[in-house]
Amino acid sequence: MTAPAPAGARALPAWIAAGLTFLCSGAVLVLEIAGLRLIAPYVGITLQTNTAVIGFALAAIAVGAWAGGTLADRVDPRRLIPPLVVAGGALVVAVLPLVRFTGEAFSGADAGSVLLLAFVAIVVPAALLSAVPPMVVKLQLASLDETGVVVGRLSGIGTLGGIAATFLTGFVLVAVFPTSGILVGTGLVTVVAGVAAAVYLRRTGEGAGRLPVALLVLAVAGTLLAALAPSPCEEETSYHCARVEADPERPSGRLLLLDTLRHSYVDLDDPTHLEFEYVRAIASVTDVVAPAAEPISALHLGGGGLTVPRYLAHARPGTESLVLEVDPGVVDIDREQLGLETSDELRVRVVDARIGLADEPAGGRDLVVGDAFGGLSVPWQLTTREALEEIDAALTDDGVYVVNLIDHPPLDFVRAELATLRAVFPHVLLLARAPVLAGEDGGNVVAVASRRTLPVEAITDALPERDLAWQVAEGAELDAFVGDARVLTDDEAPVDQLLTPYGAAD
Numbered sequence: 381m382t383a384p385a386p387a388g389a390r391a392l393p394a395w396i397a398a399g400l401t402f403l404c405s406g407a408v409l410v411l412e413i414a415g416l417r418l419i420a421p422y423v424g425i426t427l428q429t430n431t432a433v434i435g436f437a438l439a440a441i442a443v444g445a446w447a448g449g450t451l452a453d454r455v456d457p458r459r460l461i462p463p464l465v466v467a468g469g470a471l472v473v474a475v476l477p478l479v480r481f482t483g484e485a486f487s488g489a490d491a492g493s494v495l496l497l498a499f500v501a502i503v504v505p506a507a508l509l510s511a512v513p514p515m516v517v518k519l520q521l522a523s524l525d526e527t528g529v530v531v532g533r534l535s536g537i538g539t540l541g542g543i544a545a546t547f548l549t550g551f552v553l554v555a556v557f558p559t560s561g562i563l564v565g566t567g568l569v570t571v572v573a574g575v576a577a578a579v580y581l582r583r584t585g586e587g588a589g590r591l592p593v594a595l596l597v598l599a600v601a602g603t604l605l606a607a608l609a610p611s612p613c614e615e616e617t618s619y620h621c622a623r624v625e626a627d628p629e630r631p632s633g634r635l636l637l638l639d640t641l642r643h644s645y646v647d648l649d650d651p652t653h654l655e656f657e658y659v660r661a662i663a664s665v666t667d668v669v670a671p672a673a674e675p676i677s678a679l680h681l682g683g684g685g686l687t688v689p690r691y692l693a694h695a696r697p698g699t700e701s702l703v704l705e706v707d708p709g710v711v712d713i714d715r716e717q718l719g720l721e722t723s724d725e726l727r728v729r730v731v732d733a734r735i736g737l738a739d740e741p742a743g744g745r746d747l748v749v750g751d752a753f754g755g756l757s758v759p760w761q762l763t764t765r766e767a768l769e770e771i772d773a774a775l776t777d778d779g780v781y782v783v784n785l786i787d788h789p790p791l792d793f794v795r796a797e798l799a800t801l802r803a804v805f806p807h808v809l810l811l812a813r814a815p816v817l818a819g820e821d822g823g824n825v826v827a828v829a830s831r832r833t834l835p836v837e838a839i840t841d842a843l844p845e846r847d848l849a850w851q852v853a854e855g856a857e858l859d860a861f862v863g864d865a866r867v868l869t870d871d872e873a874p875v876d877q878l879l880t881p882y883g884a885a886d
Contacts, residue, residue, distance in 0.1 A: 424755030444510025469570025503837020644685025682752025750783030787820030
């Protein structure tokens with residue numbers, strides 16, 4: 381049986397109890413969403429990253445609620461609520477510099493880095509704030525006859541706080557403020573609420589203990605450190621931490637980095653300069669699938685720096701390219717820093733590529749280029765048989781699909797994607813370095829698929845002309861490489877589990 385509040389104790393006014401419960405529950409959800417964006421530049425956004433953040437948030441809520449309820453039965457909640465609210469808010473601020481300093485030392489998509497940074501970003505402040513609602517409940521229980529009403533009402537208010545914070549953060553705050561601003565703002569609002577609660581309890585003679593000065597110092601120090609902490613972002617977009625770096629060896633060269641990925645290289649003066657090997661491999665295919673300089677109709681799944689669309693516009697004047705890019709912030713960077721100029725012949729549509737595919741007229745594209753990435757993996761919804769059937773439907777009878785993939789031994793994802801391509805297209809090739817084809821190395825590979833017979837010899841000859849020591853695998857060699865790999869479907873596409881993001885350490 382739950383013991384009632386201490387004799388003579390007064391419950392908090394209903395609006396204060398509701399406000400504290402709403403705020404603390406909401407702050408935890410803001411921390412969860414912002415925490416994912418905070419650690420993404422160091423470990424990428426993968427299923428494992430999302431799982432770690434959600435899992436640690438739920439663990440912190442459970443531990444905090446359990447501990448808070450236990451302490452409320454042993455110590456007057458009025459002495460604990462203000463310090464917990466202030467401490468939780470101060471630590472919401474402090475996780476920003478903690479993650480950024482830690483992320484400088486522990487980055488990469490390995491499980492250890494993901495778990496460490498997710499723990500640092502979430503657990504302690506979320507647990508402290510989650511301890512507050514059960515203490516508020518205990519304080520409000522003036523009579524056992526009201527237990528159900530009090531617990532139900534405050535539980536509902538806490539849930540509403542979490543819901544409101546989730547929608548507000550996801551739909552408004554992320555679009556308006558950087559992650560640092562969201563965390564510092566949320567933390568300081570929470571600190572102020574804790575201080576206000578302490579002042580109220582002291583003025584009403586309810587015996588609340590003094591707030592430890594160290595907690596207020598922590599809030600101030602955390603804010604100062606947040607301003608000094610190294611940020612990997614030049615700009616925060618809706619999906620990425622992005623920055624553009626100049627190439628010290630090429631004055632007109634620009635490198636676009638999205639989170640942990642060197643995503644695109646653009647030469648502002650020469651669209652025919654293709655820095656990345658996989659882009660040169662894609663260009664080798666586009667050069668031979670249609671007569672030289674003949675304009676084509678191309679659809680690009682994923683934009684990044686729009687290196688390939690720019691190349692096609694120069695190499696095949698009159699080419700009509702439509703780029704499907706999910707992140708409006710990346711498009712803004714392309715325009716402001718990478719010299720992108722759109723026109724009737726080079727259009728950009730801000731939309732998820734899978735949704736954009738559904739709007740494509742049948743049989744209209746000579747070429748579809750796949751270069752969409754979330755972290756180091758192709759978004760799973762673009763890898764499935766159903767997605768490839770939509771790509772096939774968008775292509776002309778002689779159209780070609782060419783896609784950039786990344787994997788490392790044992791190359792389970794690349795093998796599965798090739799198996800899926802072969803389930804839809806009768807002709808499939810793999811372009812890769814010899815060690816990759818031998819299963820000894822990884823990195824970028826390029827798959828090519830079509831309903832027509834592909835010009836294997838012409839593609840093979842084009843690769844060394846672009847200074848590529850790549851080979852073309854087809855037929856029996858490709859059969860052996862793919863083996864018994866599964867076909868990916870909308871119902872089952874465990875891309876993140878199949879993918880090995882980095883090669884073994886030397």
